[in-house]
Amino acid sequence: MSEAENEWLPQPDVEDIELVKVLQALADPVRLSLLKVYATGERFSCAPDALGIAHLHKSTVSHHMKIMREAGLTSTRAVGRNRYVQLRRDDLDARFPGLLDSLLKSLPD
Amino acid sequence: MSEAENEWLPQPDVEDIELVKVLQALADPVRLSLLKVYATGERFSCAPDALGIAHLHKSTVSHHMKIMREAGLTSTRAVGRNRYVQLRRDDLDARFPGLLDSLLKSLPD
DNA sequence: GAGACTGTTGGATGATTGTCAAACGGTACG
């Protein structure tokens, strides 16, 4: 059975996103590289290989995902046994105008 | 004697400023509040009271200053027994266009 | 139902961090 149940994992409301939390979430090389991956607009599952962090254990990836989601950077939809993660671009633009764009422009290639 | 010897403390060159380091430097409530203080454009000595962090020990303040300076956020001039700190606004704008402005706009009042 | 698959949770560990306190080094000024 189990029609894909399309459930969203808990995340902060737009107005509750805090700048410090966002900066803390991005103050790590791994998560900063994930920001760039997600900036393509695609939704990714959490497979370390597809995310360019094949060297990391899957539980470590899960940990990073949680931090980014709880900071308000990403939103995650659970479909079957996969988690599809994407950037909360509109929410971030509404809360911190211009911040995301300048961050992405500042990222090393 | 001792005509004020106007010496600059070591800081990274513009092109050596790293985004991760900048984000790490700002991923702390105290230092984020300092960013706002320095955004006024004034130069400040390191007196905790004038910086709005009167509750912190002077050695802690010195520690925060060092982190911000080594990240490339601030520059420090030593004059006599004082240190005058200011934001490297032009350098940051050149290295990460728009980032500083959007950060300052995103800061809670 | 038995495996295989995707991701989470809990514990363990080593590294980093924010803070304070005490000692120190220059500097200014009686």
Add this chain to the structure above:
DNA sequence: CGTACCGTTTGACAATCATCCAACAGTCTC
């Protein structure tokens, strides 16, 4: 010179963090 002043350095400590491993929970597919 002696004392007060401003900031740095060092050490200590508790807290947080990034990482791995093992075990677990759902989910999909034979």
